[in-house]
Amino acid sequence: LVSAAAKIRRAEADASRGADVSHTGAAMGAASPASGEYRAALERLQAVLAEFRDLLRRRQALVFDAAWQALRREYEARLCEAGISFSEELGAEVAGASVYLNPIEFRHIFTNLFDNSLRALRGARRREIRLEASADAGFLHVRWLDSGGGIPADLIEALFTRPVAPRLKGGRGQGCFLSGEIMKRRKGTIRAEQRGPQEWGALVV
Numbered sequence: 418l419v420s421a422a423a424k425i426r427r428a429e430a431d432a433s434r435g436a437d438v439s440h441t442g443a444a445m446g447a448a449s450p451a452s453g454e455y456r457a458a459l460e461r462l463q464a465v466l467a468e469f470r471d472l473l474r475r476r477q478a479l480v481f482d483a484a485w486q487a488l489r490r491e492y493e494a495r496l497c498e499a500g501i502s503f504s505e506e507l508g509a510e511v512a513g514a515s516v517y518l519n520p521i522e523f524r525h526i527f528t529n530l531f532d533n534s535l536r537a538l539r540g541a542r543r544r545e546i547r548l549e550a551s552a553d554a555g556f557l558h559v560r561w562l563d564s565g566g567g568i569p570a571d572l573i574e575a576l577f578t579r580p581v582a583p584r585l586k587g588g589r590g591q592g593c594f595l596s597g598e599i600m601k602r603r604k605g606t607i608r609a610e611q612r613g614p615q616e617w618g619a620l621v622v
Contacts (some may be wrong), residue, residue: 496535508551517605531546577608
């Protein structure tokens with residue numbers, strides 16, 4: 418980070434010098450070859466900023482399977498008490514894969530999915546939650562399923578894109594929207610899927 422910050426300062430100084438020379442030349446009424454230097458300095462600055470943003474993004478990454486297993490263990494007692502069967506399928510390629518989420522963001526997304534499923538399965542005859550995960554081409558794909566009563570058709574598109582009125586007791590209608598905002602900020606996606614009349618899923622990429 419210190420090295421990247423130093424690069425930014427140097428690039429800013431180059432851009433500033435290019436701007437000074439360019440303005441001086443323009444004031445004298447001469448064609449300014451310095452304008453090309455100014456553009457080049459700005460391009461270097463933009464490249465360094467992009468490198469710095471990518472470095473910060475990677476510094477905030479966490480290993481998915483380790484974070485997931487720790488969170489799942491927190492819910493084991495609640496799942497057992499509620500009589501909910503939980504299953505998971507993690508592809509071999511998921512082991513050690515990193516996701517660009519910090520621990521607070523990761524926890525919000527997956528505790529929200531867990532809590533919504535627990536509410537949806539209250540009183541359900543069939544009580545199942547399942548997580549499936551795979552990875553390819555630099556992306557991690559997570560599918561979350563439960564055997565609750567499904568999602569009302571009018572919420573399928575809205576659930577992760579705007580606050581909605583809570584439909585289940587204990588919900589506030591904000592959690593999924595905040596998950597959507599996190600994923601958008603991290604250049605990922607999350608959406609709801611209606612899998613059948615008694616099953617719904619959330620796809621996180």
